[in-house]
Amino acid sequence: MNTNSAHPVPPYLSEGGHYGRFGGRFSPEALVAALDEVAVAWDKAKHDPEFQAELHRLLTEYTGRPSPLTEARNFSEYCNGARILLKREDLNHTGSHKINNVLGQALLTKRMGKTRVIAETGAGQHGVATATACALLGLECVIYMGEEDTRRQALNVARMNMLGAEVVPVTVGSRTLKDAVNEAFRDWVANVDTTHYLLGTVAGPHPFPSMVRDLHYIIGAEARQQVLERTGALPDAVAACVGGGSNAIGIFAAFIPDETVRLYGFEAGGEGIGTGRHAASITGGSVGVFQGARTFVLQDEHGQTVPSHSISAGLDYPAVGPEHAWLADSGRATYAPVTDAEAMEAFRLLCRTEGIIPAIESAHALAGARTIGAELGPDATILVSLSGRGDKDVNTAAAYFGLLGDRGEQDR
Amino acid sequence: MTALQRKLAEARAEGRAALVGYYPAGLPDVDSSVRVIEAMVAGGCDVIEVGLPYSDPTMDGPVIQQASDAALAAGTTPKDVLAVVRATAETGAAALVMSYWNPIEQYGVDAFAADMAAAGGAGVITPDLIPEEAGPWIRASDASGLDRIFLVAPSSTDQRLKLTCDASRGFVYAASLMGVTGTRDKVAATARKLVQRVRGATRDSGLPVCVGLGISNGAQAAEVASYADGVIVGSGFCRRVLDAPDLDTACAQVRDFAAELAEGVRSAAR
Numbered sequence A: 001m002n003t004n005s006a007h008p009v010p011p012y013l014s015e016g017g018h019y020g021r022f023g024g025r026f027s028p029e030a031l032v033a034a035l036d037e038v039a040v041a042w043d044k045a046k047h048d049p050e051f052q053a054e055l056h057r058l059l060t061e062y063t064g065r066p067s068p069l070t071e072a073r074n075f076s077e078y079c080n081g082a083r084i085l086l087k088r089e090d091l092n093h094t095g096s097h098k099i100n101n102v103l104g105q106a107l108l109t110k111r112m113g114k115t116r117v118i119a120e121t122g123a124g125q126h127g128v129a130t131a132t133a134c135a136l137l138g139l140e141c142v143i144y145m146g147e148e149d150t151r152r153q154a155l156n157v158a159r160m161n162m163l164g165a166e167v168v169p170v171t172v173g174s175r176t177l178k179d180a181v182n183e184a185f186r187d188w189v190a191n192v193d194t195t196h197y198l199l200g201t202v203a204g205p206h207p208f209p210s211m212v213r214d215l216h217y218i219i220g221a222e223a224r225q226q227v228l229e230r231t232g233a234l235p236d237a238v239a240a241c242v243g244g245g246s247n248a249i250g251i252f253a254a255f256i257p258d259e260t261v262r263l264y265g266f267e268a269g270g271e272g273i274g275t276g277r278h279a280a281s282i283t284g285g286s287v288g289v290f291q292g293a294r295t296f297v298l299q300d301e302h303g304q305t306v307p308s309h310s311i312s313a314g315l316d317y318p319a320v321g322p323e324h325a326w327l328a329d330s331g332r333a334t335y336a337p338v339t340d341a342e343a344m345e346a347f348r349l350l351c352r353t354e355g356i357i358p359a360i361e362s363a364h365a366l367a368g369a370r371t372i373g374a375e376l377g378p379d380a381t382i383l384v385s386l387s388g389r390g391d392k393d394v395n396t397a398a399a400y401f402g403l404l405g406d407r408g409e410q411d412r
Numbered sequence B: 001m002t003a004l005q006r007k008l009a010e011a012r013a014e015g016r017a018a019l020v021g022y023y024p025a026g027l028p029d030v031d032s033s034v035r036v037i038e039a040m041v042a043g044g045c046d047v048i049e050v051g052l053p054y055s056d057p058t059m060d061g062p063v064i065q066q067a068s069d070a071a072l073a074a075g076t077t078p079k080d081v082l083a084v085v086r087a088t089a090e091t092g093a094a095a096l097v098m099s100y101w102n103p104i105e106q107y108g109v110d111a112f113a114a115d116m117a118a119a120g121g122a123g124v125i126t127p128d129l130i131p132e133e134a135g136p137w138i139r140a141s142d143a144s145g146l147d148r149i150f151l152v153a154p155s156s157t158d159q160r161l162k163l164t165c166d167a168s169r170g171f172v173y174a175a176s177l178m179g180v181t182g183t184r185d186k187v188a189a190t191a192r193k194l195v196q197r198v199r200g201a202t203r204d205s206g207l208p209v210c211v212g213l214g215i216s217n218g219a220q221a222a223e224v225a226s227y228a229d230g231v232i233v234g235s236g237f238c239r240r241v242l243d244a245p246d247l248d249t250a251c252a253q254v255r256d257f258a259a260e261l262a263e264g265v266r267s268a269a270r
């Protein structure tokens, strides 16, 4: 099984990290040397059997890969009878796909001779995964998190603290994920000699989008083989939720050359695109430059970033990775919004029909699978990226479904 | 010759570094920001960088972040920034804009360059644009006759110093240290070294080099002025306005501060 990250570079990725007109490096000059250092180190590590063996060992022994493929026979009924195959990233250590990227970059940090890791987090999933890898590998760890999010996700703050990380609440700007990313960049530029910025998705300046993609490629590589073994054919469609886009690119990448396989990315439609309260950068945003790359951004006519909204903290980001912008523009992948209400309905259905509590992020992909099933009919096979588990979301979901009485309301 | 090039040449002829002050348009409102800038010029700034406030200023420390947020909350638009540029040019100082790239791209790169030139602006500083990504901007700034100022940093390789200086016109902005904007107790030791390296890269062009980040008093200005062609100060001005009880007090303090810095650049041992 080709699950190592030394897979071929996509033909549409340029040397400078451009995906067509998207991507690139819109960063202060002060960071260019560090970005180059990471790019060179990653390129070496990616082709180094020793590094790959070490990463492979961690992914199997520690993360629990390969993650299983589960057929959702009951949930299928709610997808117009289409065959639904769930790629179970929720069963990874720390509960989501995030750990794939984190372990790779943490190992790379050690290779570069750096001792300190910084990261941003929204919901706390990437922060917890980063704190975990740093505990394992003996790295100092500082997590930037919007003040607003530290309150919404207090339990994950405690988890990070238990793992030995320092969590710094970000009190500037809109005090959410994008501001945590800004703070991490500010820290990085001042501490670049000792510190690696372990970015959590396929966004940011080159080489982050391609490096993080490489590290999640394993999701699609495993799934492609598992689907072939299980069904004897390629799936008709692949569905994933898209925040920054890392789980989606990870599962898409292995199928991009398979022209018959339709790729669907589901963005957070929040309260509906028409309300302006959403986080759907591709369907509801426009092309701009944001946090290091040219991509789709939620912005006003003057290029000021507009705050995003989603019931799912992990999708609550006003931009998207540049490769998705390219895939959308070129038509290779299709992107559509899923509202909070549609995601929560899919969340409820998966809990009740399969006994699996999905992350609310992943519930967007499940809701999307229902739409695809309606379109393609009962003969279709749909592979869904179940990017994470919903333990972290129990409070939000209980409040949403009115299961907590008065107590839950404050967490909404 | 642009107004910027003229100002830098005049300062050089006087045997001193130029004083470059940064201030965001729209803090606390558009008209008041013009008054603050007039006070900066009255105190002795040769060149003004008019900041275009942006929602995600990754290169800026807390003071300028706070200043940008306040200017945005007051509803400042790029058109307002251009109005402030026009007013700045009328003071006799050279007027630049300092802007993150996305607002310029959304305005339209060619339109921004043309409107900037029409407003009497001399050039634009783009802190998150590196020459490799600047193709459209290089063409637009050439077409409109604007100076374009890229940044170099202590981490820049020799090759990148050369590339960046060659792409710059007016001056090259040397970031004194690895970090964001904001006042510091001391001028970073990395500043002088970087300027020396820039001199190597600009031996043929004679491109001036101005130093910014962390300079916040007359003594520091004097120190930097002893080896650079210009001294750039930003957070110190913003801080005084943010802390002042009213606009008159703010302007008086800004003028005094500019005068202290202007004295600094004139007292430098060169």
Ligand SMILES: Cc1ncc(COP(=O)(O)O)c(C=O)c1O
Pocket: A096, A097, A122, A123, A124, A125, A126, A200, A201, A202, A241, A242, A243, A244, A245, A246, A247, A248, A313, A314, A315, A359, A361, A362, A387, A388, A389
């Ligand atoms: C379970 C889960 N899925 C998806 C995401 C969204 O990130 P991405 O779009 O990079 O996969 C997150 C982010 O926190 C997450 O926790």
